[in-house]
Amino acid sequence: MGIREEIYYEGGPHVGDLILNLLFGLTVIGIPLAVGAIVRALWLRYRITDRRVTVTGGWMGRDRTDVIYAEIVKIVKVPRAIGLWGDMVLTLRNGSRLEMRAIPNFREVYEYINERVVAKNPEYSAAAK
Numbered sequence: 001m002g003i004r005e006e007i008y009y010e011g012g013p014h015v016g017d018l019i020l021n022l023l024f025g026l027t028v029i030g031i032p033l034a035v036g037a038i039v040r041a042l043w044l045r046y047r048i049t050d051r052r053v054t055v056t057g058g059w060m061g062r063d064r065t066d067v068i069y070a071e072i073v074k075i076v077k078v079p080r081a082i083g084l085w086g087d088m089v090l091t092l093r094n095g096s097r098l099e100m101r102a103i104p105n106f107r108e109v110y111e112y113i114n115e116r117v118v119a120k121n122p123e124y125s126a127a128a129k
Contacts, residue, residue, distance in 0.1 A: 005051045007047065008109075009105075013041060013085070014102045018038065021033045022034050025037075043056075044056070045057070046103065050116065053066070053100075067092065071092045072113075072117045073092065075117065076088065076089045077110045083107075085105075088106060088109070
């Protein structure tokens, strides 16, 4: 029996990312963007709980990355498509980065993650002031 977690968000990237990149794919230059969006839509999944952030992706969804909030030292967010969705980069203590692309409701997700990071990581709250 494991520790119970409250799931805040579980799902894939925003569908608008796929639609926009498929439209760009109608041009020769946009084909790689369309292929990337199709791969993200098929195999990329996010799970954000009250204890950790899990990203499942890679070829056929075989790679999984779990990050607990105490390991996060910096969060950067970037809006996409007039703010309908956005990208986030979580920087960890060891210097590595976890990139999360095309997150739906990314502002609310950012606030949720930021609240947990401040509560779990005293270094982060001191750096944020």
